[in-house]
Amino acid sequence: MAEILKTDALIFGGGVAGLWLLNRLRNAGYSAWLLESGSLGQGQSVASQGIIHSGLKYINDGTLNRSATTVSDMPCIWRRCLQGQGDVDLQGTRILSDDYYMLPRNSLRARLLSFLGSKALASKTQRLAPNEFPAFFQGNVKGPMYRIDDFVIDVPSLLAMLCNRQQESVFCIDWNEARLERGDNGDISGLVFNDGTCIKAQQYISCCGGGTESLLRQSGLDVAPMQRRPLQQVMVRHRHTGPVYVHCVSSSIDLTPELTITTHSNKAGEPVWYLGGRLAEDGAGMNANNLIDRARRTLADLFPWCDFDGAEWGTLEIDRAEAKQPDGRRPEDASLVTHLNLAVCWPTKLTLAPALADKVLAHLQAQGIVPSPQTGAAPQFLYRPQVAATPWENL
Ligand SMILES: Cc1cc2nc3c(=O)[nH]c(=O)nc-3n(C[C@H](O)[C@H](O)[C@H](O)COP(=O)(O)OP(=O)(O)OC[C@H]3O[C@@H](n4cnc5c(N)ncnc54)[C@H](O)[C@@H]3O)c2cc1C
Known part of the structure; x- marks a missing residue:
């Protein structure tokens, strides 16, 4: 039988x-x-940027919407798990950056939005003095700049x-x-x-x-x-990349960042910037070379002290899969x-x-579903899966 x-x-x-x-x-x-x-x-x-969000990017005109309220408890829950004190033990997971930053573009509206956002999540947001800016920005950005409660984990780990x-x-x-x-x-x-x-x-x-x-x-x-919301992320490896973790906020109507940057490592251990945010949303379906040109221009504009000559570029087309709205x-x-x-x-x-x-x-x-008193034999005839490769591994 x-x-x-x-x-x-x-x-x-x-x-x-x-x-x-x-x-x-x-x-x-x-x-x-x-x-x-x-x-x-x-x-x-494995294609995600690994940001554990605090909700700041879900704020519209300085007020917390439902998403921001739901998300804002999450960093604390994750941190407890990472310390081995939560519902799930995440001790040993690599943290890429404990800190995440928000850089408003040089426009009044972007600065006002960032200021209002920082007020809405006041306990989780800190305006930095210039000597507290991360190394990549020190001496190059006049400010303001904020440290927010987000942090970044290495998803494969x-x-x-x-x-x-x-x-x-x-x-x-x-x-x-x-x-x-x-x-x-x-x-x-x-x-x-x-x-x-x-x-x-x-x-x-x-x-x-x-x-x-x-x-x-x-x-x-x-x-x-279900619904799919497409993105085209951009990856760049170049000699200026120290690790950077920042939302660059423009003057659009909400705090959806113009560019969200996280830094990961390729197979050779070299840093690769992974670019999301509005760039990746607008980039969905775009010709990859055109998107890379746009990314190049945006980076040159945001970080004029950097020389992106000789950088290696790549893009990734991917859908976000969600319940249909x-x-x-x-x-x-x-x-x-x-x-x-x-x-x-x-x-x-x-x-x-x-x-x-x-x-x-x-x-x-x-539903009244409770743990069964006896657990049966596991399906040992099945193989064990591996963790998937990251998109930036071979850049
Ligand atoms: C580019 C990008 C960046 C993102 N960045 C962030 C971020 O920084 N922070 C954040 O909070 N969120 C981020 N997200 C969202 C986040 O990545 C997703 O919400 C989350 O990873 C979804 O996890 P999941 O397990 O539902 O789906 P998936 O990670 O897609 O996993 C689904 C799994 O199911 C398997 N599978 C598929 N079909 C079957 C089947 N028939 N039988 C068995 N297995 C099957 C697949 O192989 C896969 O392993 C990002 C998303 C994208 C696309």
Whole structure:
């Protein structure tokens, strides 16, 4: 007779959302397995800038909107986890920068917005004296400049840490070898492999990012519409790059930065600037060379003391995958959509992975799903996934 394996929760997708949730569930006493169809975090997570946001960039005209309020608790929650004192143990995760900065462009409106933003998050924002500016800016920028509560983590090391903590529960899945089957009432009755082996769970959870649509469709479960918001990030490696972590705020109507810069390392250990913000949003669908020209001009304008001759450039086209919104804009929070024994998750931001896990745990409790007294044998016949490569590794 075909083998039946049982677990409390079966998670699909091993980006930050799935791996964080796996840790939360197992720390809360649930048995849970995670199945990844490629490499861990291969969609958005390894391509993310790794900024744990404090909410400043979600402020409009100096007032906290709902996104800013939700996000503003997150740095504190992450810091506790990084110190081994939170719901998930992140000790050993690399922090790329403890500090993040905001540089208003030289316009009255940008300065006013930055000032109002700093007031709205007063306890989390500090205006710097010129001698406190990071080395790259000292003597080159007249100010003002702010230190904000954001910080930057190395996402591959985060994913590796989350996976290592639950190594015995993370597996690869090849969808040519397995399918989700439905029961008479439309719920999921099990994950059935071609050899007849079946995994049954109390709750099935999708954390598949951009792969959500096809997972749901192939199972006849079109129950959680999603949206994609495209970006084209720019990468640059050049001899002036000390590490820089800054939002450059322009005079547009909100604090969405004109340029958001984080610094990562390529395979040779050389620093690569990774450029997001308005540049990457406007760059979606643009010819890569034209976007690189625009990035070159923006950097020359912002940092006239730098010489970008001889720099190596690259771009990355990528979609943000989120729960569908009526107006197509960014959701204000992490999203959880439920249908019978299926939960579909999108964190919206890496930063909100803890908030998403809170929502899933609350849902399980509301459904009366409690940890089973006995945990069954794990699907040891499945392979173990690796963490995905970063886009800047080979620049
Ligand atoms: C360029 C960029 C920069 C960003 N920067 C930041 C930032 O600085 N700070 C921040 O807070 N947020 C940032 N974000 C947002 C953040 O990266 C995402 O919200 C977050 O990583 C989404 O995580 P996820 O686990 O839902 O999805 P993903 O990271 O996309 O992971 C989904 C996983 O599911 C797997 N999968 C797909 N289909 C299946 C299937 N059928 N079965 C099994 N597994 C499957 C994939 O292989 C992948 O491993 C950024 C996003 C982008 C695109």
